[in-house]
Amino acid sequence: SMRAVSRVLGRSPSTISRELERNASLTIGYLPYAAHRTAAARRPRPRSRKLDEGALRAYVEVKLRKRWSPEQISHRIVKEFPDDGRMRVSTETVYQAIYIQGQGALKREIAASMRRGRTRRKPRRDSAHRTRRFMDPMISIAERPAEADDRAVPGHWEGDLITGTLNQSAIGTLVERSSRFVSLVHLEHDHTAETVRDGLVKTVIRLPDALRRSLTWDQGAEMSEHVSFQVATDMDVYFCDAGSPWQRGSNENTNGLLRQYFPKSTSLSTHTAEDLRAVAAELNERPRKSLGWDTPAERLHALLELT
Structure with missing residues (x-):
């Protein structure tokens, strides 16, 4: 009976009754797939749109x-x-x-004639479901050790690229968080992930072990080789949250200072490795308010003596 069916399915008897009345065949009886097609055909309720005419x-x-x-x-x-x-x-x-x-x-x-000139709606992107930038998993800045946050221990760096005209040339910038000591990475031909990795390894490997603790970078594609960099240097790499440049504040400030030497909309490929070393040396001898008017070179030397 319909009541027995309703008990098995956990539905009201009236639900079973209505389903049979609406979708069963008079000759064959109730066939589930035919009933589904009948219900689907009855579902649309076409009506004119509000802006079709008038x-x-x-x-x-x-x-x-x-x-x-x-x-x-x-x-x-x-x-x-x-x-x-x-x-x-x-x-x-x-x-x-x-x-x-x-x-x-x-x-x-x-x-x-719309303000944006689009003829199709632009899909909204959910920041919680961003497309993965790298194949290898990234370590979030939230997992960076506390000693890097309070700047008490030297060896934690922030990095980025400054680019030239039409993003055709670039220079890698590294800033040590405790002392604001600057090191520049020469990228002669391009700034692909492999070139950036090789330039960073060549620069970082010269540092003493006490200055090779971690590197914080944004989620730029140029750091997609971060795992091989970490293997080569034994230096942890942490990534900022998307669209959060303030999480690398020292590096962002230093990039602003570097624009005095490398203006925007100019080619950076004309600068040699010696030019970059000279600029870094000049910045490292410039006194900083954040360091109590010490220079980055003085502060780094003092921190290395303590550690």
Whole structure:
């Protein structure tokens, strides 16, 4: 019986009764796949869209041609037609009429008059589901040891690239967090991940062990070879959160100072390794307010003596 079926399925008897009444065949009886097709065919409830025709569509079309935004149209129409309930449209309805071209919506040339000039809706990206930048797993800056945060122990570095005209050339920049000591990486031909890795290894391997504790970088593609760098230098690599340059504040500040020597919109490939060493030496002999007017070279020497 229907009540026995309802007990087995954990449904109300009336649910079973309605299903049989609506979707069973008069001749064959109840066939589940045929019943599903019948229900699916009955599901659509087609109706005309609000902006398919009429005075409301004409109003929206005129305002879009005047380069009004959908939000402006949605709110202004209430002021102009306060007593006409038919002259109402939401911002989202206007956007759908613009972007859903295949369903009798507004013309493509009207969409082109939008402020952004798009004829398709731009998908929103969820920051919690970002595409992985690297194949190898990244270690978050949240896992960086406390000694790096309080700048008490030397050997924790921040790194980045400064780029030249059209991003065709670059210089690697390294800043030691405790002393603000600067080291520049010469990238002669390009700044691919392999070139950056080799340049960093060549620079870092010259440092004493006490100055090779960690490196913090942003999520730029140039550091996709971070695992092989770590193996070559025995130096942990930590990555900042996406879009958080302040987590490498010392490096960002130093990059600003370096622009005095390497202006934006200029080619950086003309500078030799000797040029970079000279600039780094000059910065390391410049007194800093954050160091009590010590120079980075003096502060690093004092820290190395203590450790």
